[in-house]
Amino acid sequence: QKEVEQDPGPLSVPEGAIVSLNCTYSNSAFQYFMWYRQYSRKGPELLMYTYSSGNKEDGRFTAQVDKSSKYISLFIRDSQPSDSATYLCATGTGGGNKLTFGTGTQLKVEL
Amino acid sequence: GAVVSQHPSRVICKSGTSVKIECRSLDFQATTMFWYRQFPKKSLMLMATSNEGSKATYEQGVEKDKFLINHASLTLSTLTVTSAHPEDSSFYICSARTPDRGGSNQPQHFGDGTRLSIL
Numbered sequence: 160q161k162e163v164e165q166d167p168g169p170l171s172v173p174e175g176a177i178v179s180l181n182c183t184y185s186n187s188a189f190q191y192f193m194w195y196r197q198y199s200r201k202g203p204e205l206l207m208y209t210y211s212s213g214n215k216e217d218g219r220f221t222a223q224v225d226k227s228s229k230y231i232s233l234f235i236r237d238s239q240p241s242d243s244a245t246y247l248c249a250t251g252t253g254g255g256n257k258l259t260f261g262t263g264t265q266l267k268v269e270l
Numbered sequence: 271g272a273v274v275s276q277h278p279s280r281v282i283c284k285s286g287t288s289v290k291i292e293c294r295s296l297d298f299q300a301t302t303m304f305w306y307r308q309f310p311k312k313s314l315m316l317m318a319t320s321n322e323g324s325k326a327t328y329e330q331g332v333e334k335d336k337f338l339i340n341h342a343s344l345t346l347s348t349l350t351v352t353s354a355h356p357e358d359s360s361f362y363i364c365s366a367r368t369p370d371r372g373g374s375n376q377p378q379h380f381g382d383g384t385r386l387s388i389l
Contacts, residue, residue, distance in 0.1 A: 193377050193378075203363070261313060
């Protein structure tokens with residue numbers, strides 16, 4: 160079993176839709192949770208970073224963490240074609256330790 | 271803030287050539303940098319963790335003599351792929367952590383990657 164599981168997609172939605180992206184993890188030592196967006200042939204760009212259960216909102220993006228069920232989500236409201244990219248969840252134990260990434264979900268927002 | 275620059279963005283060279291990739295943190299000092307490898311439609315695979323002024327820590331299965339890492343300053347780490355062969359062709363990405371603040375661990379910020387093609 161992988162430490163972080165993520166549906167690779169592809170996920171295709173119409174413009175304006177609410178997108179829900181999810182990951183599950185198995186290691187209860189993971190305390191830090193991140194979502195990265197990666198456009199084709201580019202490096203990952205940090206979207207959201209949190210270390211507590213609950214919701215964190217930034218513009219159209221909301222990150223949700225449920226440590227009791229080891230489940231993390233990213234919601235994108237009013238999705239735009241420019242949101243088309245691969246979204247990677249990542250977790251870490253902190254203390255400068257390495258991150259464990261999901262495989263990424265490919266999202267396509269269509270006009 | 272937290273900009274990481276990686277150079278070059280694209281390299282095409284002949285088998286047997288050694289290739290050096292640079293990773294710079296432009297607006298912060300990074301005591302720790304990371305080097306990843308990514309295959310098409312796959313996630314990032316950590317190759318090594320680079321700490322300024324000390325030897326890099328390599329992940330299991332990564333050849334130290336093949337992938338030489340140097341982190342000589344707080345803003346620069348380099349990855350040298352020695353005697354590269356076609357199987358080394360991949361997308362290499364570096365990242366750097368911003369300094370921790372008030373006991374809070376900071377996330378990694380990534381460069382734009384280097385696409386290496388060995389003929």
